[in-house]
Amino acid sequence: MSGLTACFGLLELGRPKADETVVVSAAAGAVGSVVGQIAKIKGCRAVGITGGPDKCRHIVEDLGFDAAVDYKRGDFSPILMRRIELRGFIVIDFMEKFAEGAMRLARWVVEGKLKHRETIVDGLENAPVAVNKLFDGGNIGKLVVKL
Numbered sequence: 262m263s264g265l266t267a268c269f270g271l272l273e274l275g276r277p278k279a280d281e282t283v284v285v286s287a288a289a290g291a292v293g294s295v296v297g298q299i300a301k302i303k304g305c306r307a308v309g310i311t312g313g314p315d316k317c318r319h320i321v322e323d324l325g326f327d328a329a330v331d332y333k334r335g336d337f338s339p340i341l342m343r344r345i346e347l348r349g350f351i352v353i354d355f356m357e358k359f360a361e362g363a364m365r366l367a368r369w370v371v372e373g374k375l376k377h378r379e380t381i382v383d384g385l386e387n388a389p390v391a392v393n394k395l396f397d398g399g400n401i402g403k404l405v406v407k408l
Contacts, residue, residue, distance in 0.1 A: 264377075283305045291404070309329050
């Protein structure tokens with residue numbers, strides 16, 4: 262779902278054009294990390310906003326973002342905005358396109374253009390710890406509780 266949310270949110274709603282800059286919040290998370298990579302695949306410049314030097318390094322060095330902004334440091338100098346559009350959606354708005362989106366994402370993974378990372382927490386008894394990671398920035402990529 263995270264990949265489909267990223268794919269439809271960026272391509273169907275954002276409709277970026279090559280050479281535009283796409284700024285991604287929560288860029289080291291499950292959805293944001295995919296949004297930035299798809300932006301790069303489409304020829305855009307990807308700037309990710311995330312918290313901490315490890316996450317900044319990850320999105321630039323591992324995922325190919327052009328720049329990272331560490332919101333914990335208040336370093337917002339790489340961001341230049343002329344306009345911003347904000348629109349909410351839920352992934353089931355694009356249910357009829359799920360198969361197409363899944364095939365597109367799978368092709369990019371096989372081609373090595375799209376990478377993913379998971380933070381795995383072992384044991385159902387640690388589920389509360391896992392949930393807290395969503396709110397304190399303790400995860401990178403998709404957060405999974407392994408049973």
